[in-house]
Amino acid sequence: MEKGSFELKVGLAEMLKGGVIMDVTNAEQAKIAEDAGAVAVMALERIPSDIRKDGGIARMSDPKMIKEIQETVSIPVMAKCRIGHIAEANILEALSIDFIDESEVLTPADEANHVWKHDYKTPFVCGATNLAEALRRIGEGAAMIRTKGEAGTGNVVEAVRHMRTIVSEIKMLTQKRQEELMAIAKEMGAPFHLVELVAKTGKLPVPNFSAGGMATPADAALMMLLGAESVFVGSGIFMSEDPASRAKAIVDATTFYNDPEKLAAISYGLKPGMKGLDMSEIPANERLQDRGW
Amino acid sequence: MQGAFQKHQNMLEELGVNSIAVRYEGDLDKIDGLILPGGESTTITSLLNTHKLWNAINIFVHNKPVFGTCAGAIMLSQSAHDKRVSPFGIMDVEAERNAYGRQIESFSTSINIDNMDLKEFHAVFIRAPRLRILSKDVEILATFNHSPVLVRQGRAIASTFHPELSQNLGIHKWFVNEIKHQKVL
Numbered sequence: 001m002e003k004g005s006f007e008l009k010v011g012l013a014e015m016l017k018g019g020v021i022m023d024v025t026n027a028e029q030a031k032i033a034e035d036a037g038a039v040a041v042m043a044l045e046r047i048p049s050d051i052r053k054d055g056g057i058a059r060m061s062d063p064k065m066i067k068e069i070q071e072t073v074s075i076p077v078m079a080k081c082r083i084g085h086i087a088e089a090n091i092l093e094a095l096s097i098d099f100i101d102e103s104e105v106l107t108p109a110d111e112a113n114h115v116w117k118h119d120y121k122t123p124f125v126c127g128a129t130n131l132a133e134a135l136r137r138i139g140e141g142a143a144m145i146r147t148k149g150e151a152g153t154g155n156v157v158e159a160v161r162h163m164r165t166i167v168s169e170i171k172m173l174t175q176k177r178q179e180e181l182m183a184i185a186k187e188m189g190a191p192f193h194l195v196e197l198v199a200k201t202g203k204l205p206v207p208n209f210s211a212g213g214m215a216t217p218a219d220a221a222l223m224m225l226l227g228a229e230s231v232f233v234g235s236g237i238f239m240s241e242d243p244a245s246r247a248k249a250i251v252d253a254t255t256f257y258n259d260p261e262k263l264a265a266i267s268y269g270l271k272p273g274m275k276g277l278d279m280s281e282i283p284a285n286e287r288l289q290d291r292g293w
Numbered sequence: 294m295q296g297a298f299q300k301h302q303n304m305l306e307e308l309g310v311n312s313i314a315v316r317y318e319g320d321l322d323k324i325d326g327l328i329l330p331g332g333e334s335t336t337i338t339s340l341l342n343t344h345k346l347w348n349a350i351n352i353f354v355h356n357k358p359v360f361g362t363c364a365g366a367i368m369l370s371q372s373a374h375d376k377r378v379s380p381f382g383i384m385d386v387e388a389e390r391n392a393y394g395r396q397i398e399s400f401s402t403s404i405n406i407d408n409m410d411l412k413e414f415h416a417v418f419i420r421a422p423r424l425r426i427l428s429k430d431v432e433i434l435a436t437f438n439h440s441p442v443l444v445r446q447g448r449a450i451a452s453t454f455h456p457e458l459s460q461n462l463g464i465h466k467w468f469v470n471e472i473k474h475q476k477v478l
Contacts, residue, residue, distance in 0.1 A: 001402045008399045011419045011458050015331050015363070018295040034377070037339035039295060041330065074377065074390060075333050076420070098420070121397050131370040248343070255294055255340055256316065 004121025009143035012076065012098065012123055013207040016144075017229050020220065021209075021223040026065065029243070036247035037215055040076040040099065042232065043069045048105050048152030048288070049274065058087040058106040063095055070095075078125070081219045083292045084110025093122045099144070100124045105151045105234075107176035110114035114292065117141030127164045127211065131169035131288055135190035135198070136293075138206055145204060145258035147228070148289040149212015152235050154167075154276030156219045158289060159212045160266040163226045166208065173199040174283050212289070214271045215240070217253030217266050237272035246270055294340040296332020296364060300457035303440060304465045305323070318349040322327040328367030331419065333456055334390065336379045337364060342379070348426045351381050357391035358448045358475050360468045366451035369421050385428035392423035404454075405441060406435045411463040416442065416454035424453060 002008075015120050019039030024030040030041045045061045048053065060081050070077050078097035081088035083102055087107070101123050102115050117124040118141035127148035128134035134145045147166070149159030173195065181199055185192040197205055210223035211232035220231045233250055238248045249266045255264040272291060284290075298314050305312040313320055315327065327350070329337075341347040354369065355358070361369040370380045370388040378390070393400070399420055405411040416437070422443050424434065434450070435443035443452045443464075448471075456464040 002400065003294060003399050003400045005401060007417065008396075008401060008419065011455060012396050013331070014297045014400065014455075014458065015419055017297060019297065019333065019334075019336055034335055035339075037336045037343075039336050074375065075335060076396065096397050101399075111349070123396065236413040248339075251336070251339070252343060255344075259316075290440070291371055 005132055006118075006141070006143065009123030009208050013125075014273040016076070016172065016209075017207060018255060019080065019174060019230050020247075021230065021232045022126045022247060023232070024069065027068045027240070029238055030073045030077075032244050033237070034073045034075050036244060036249035038075060038247065040078055041073060042078045042080065042101060044080055044105075047235045049154070049239055051105060052151075052152040052286070052288075060085070060091065060106070061074070061166045063091065064211075065255065066095055068096065079177065081115070082106040083108040083278055084113050084115060084186055086091070089115050095122055097122060102126050102142075104148055104288050108291050114140055125209070126291065127289075128166065128167045131173075131198070132188035133191040134166060134204060134208075135188070135194040138194055138204070141193040142206065144207050144209060146209040146211040148230055149214075150279065150282070151212045151279075151288050153213045153282070154215035154239070154274040155223065155238055156213045156215070156279065157279060159210050159214065159223060160226065162212070162289075163210055163223060166204075167227045168200060170198055170204070174202045182214050188245055214250070215276060217263060217270075218248045219235050221257035221263055223254045225255060230254070235274055241271035247271065250287070294332075294346070295336045296330040296453065298330045301328050301330055301362075301465075304457055304462055305469070306411070308462060308466055308469055310469050314351075314461065315319060315346075315453045315478075316344075318346060320326075321349055321353050324446055325476055326360070327353055327466065328468075329361040331363035331365060331456070334364040334373065338377065338379045339369065344396050347379065354381050354383050354449065358468070358472045359450075359453040361449070362455055362457065363419065363453060366424065366453055369449055369451050369452045371427060373422075384444065384449050384451060385426070385431050386441075386451070387425040387427060388442060389425070390422050391420050393418065393421055396420055402437060404437055404442060405437045406464070408434050409467045410462055411461070414456075414461055414463060415459040416456075417458040418454045421453045424451070
C-alpha cells in the first residue's frame with residue numbers, strides 16, 4: 001500500500017474537475033459554499049480583496065479556523081501557505097489539509113525559492129502566469145496548476161491573459177521538433193523533461209485550473225471556454241450582495257459553460273456583484289501576480 | 294456533471310467505444326450504459342437536483358447498466374447517512390463517505406478481481422468511501438483489508454476506487470461487454 005504518491009495527489013485534482021473552489025473565511029461561509037455545490041473550499045483569514053485593502057503582511061490562517069471549517073464541511077478543505085514558507089506548509093500538512101496552495105496572495109516568505117513540494121504527502125496547487133512558470137512548479141512537485149490572474153480585483157482580464165498564454169505556449173511546443181526542445185527549455189527556464197512531455201502530449205501533466213478575478217457566472221464560463229478545467233473564486237462570492245445565490249450560479253455556469261441559454265437563465269436577476277478594480281488602478285508594485293517566479 | 298468524467302471517456306475511447314458527457318435529460322436516450330464518475334457527491338447531488346436530472350437518471354439506473362466509481366458508488370447506494378447527498382438506492386449497500394480519512398490517507402494498492410480475470414489490478418483510492426453490504430444479492434468482486442471495494446448487483450457495479458486513474462482498461466472492458474450482453478437480451 002502506498003500513500004502520498006504523485007499519482008494520488010493528481011488523483012484528487014482530477015476529482016475536482018468541472019467544479020468551483022471557493023475562498024471562505026469561516027465555518028458559516030464554508031457551509032454556504034458546500035450547500036451551493038462547491039467541490040472544495042479554500043480556508044483563509046481574509047479574502048484577497050480585503051488583503052489588498054488592508055495591506056500589511058498576509059500569512060497562513062489560524063489552525064483553529066481551519067479546524068472549524070474541516071469539522072463543518074465534508075468536501076476537501078484547502079489552505080494557503082506563503083511562497084517558500086516551509087514551516088507553514090509543514091503545519092498545514094500536520095492539520096491534514098487536503099490541498100496546500102503555495103500562494104502569491106499571501107506575502108512571500110522567500111524571494112528565491114518555492115517549497116520543494118515532492119517532500120510532502122499533501123498535494124500542492126501553485127499559481128502560474130505562463131507555461132514556464134507552470135512547469136517549474138510542477139518540477140517542484142505541484143499536483144495542480146492555476147492561473148494567478150489578479151486576485152481580489154473582480155477583474156478577469158489577468159486570468160484570461162495567463163490562461164491564453166499557457167494554452168498558446170503549449171500549442172507552440174507541440175509544433176516543435178525534438179532537437180529544438182532543449183533550446184526552448186533553456187530559453188523558457190523550465191525543466192527539459194517537462195518541456196518534452198508537454199510537446200509530446202499537448203497538455204500539462206497535471207490539471208490546469210483558473211483563479212484570480214472571477215466575479216460572475218459568465219467569468220467562470222469564459223475561463224472554462226478558454227481551457228480551464230475548474231475555477232477558483234475568491235472575493236467574487238463573499239464580496240457580493242447575495243453570496244449563496246451567486247455561489248450556486250457560478251457552480252451551475254461551470255457545468256453549463258458551453259450553453260448560452262442556460263447561462264442566460266443562470267445569470268438572470270442576480271444581486272450586484274463586487275465592484276471590482278481596473279488594472280490601471282493598481283500600482284505595479286502591488287500586483288500580486290508578480291510575486292513568485 | 295462534475296468530476297473525473299474525461300478520464301473515463303479516454304478509457305472508453307481506447308476501447309473503441311463512443312461516449313458523451315451527460316448534461317441533459319435527452320442525453321440519456323443516446324446511451325446504452327452510464328458511468329457515474331468520481332467527484333464530490335454533494336456537488337453532483339446539487340447539480341442533479343437543480344437541473345432536474347435526478348429523476349431521469351434514477352429511471353435510467355433502474356433499467357440499464359450502470360457503473361459507479363467512488364462518489365458514483367455512493368450515488369448507487371441505499372444511503373450515505375448524509376442529507377447533503379441523495380443516492381439512487383439501486384444497490385443494497387450503505388456508504389460511509391471519506392471513510393479512510395482526508396487526502397493524506399488516500400492510497401493505492403494491488404487487488405485481485407477473480408471474476409474479471411484481473412490479477413494485481415492497481416487500485417487508486419482517493420478520499421474513498423467504505424461500503425457495508427445489506428443483502429445477499431450483492432456480489433463482492435474484490436476486497437481490500439476485508440472491506441468490499443468492487444461490488445455487483447443486477448445491472449449495476451460499483452467501485453470505491455478509481456479504475457479510470459490506473460492504466461488498466463480491464464474493468465471498463467468488462468463493463469462494456471456487460472452492456473453489449475444486456476443489449477442482446
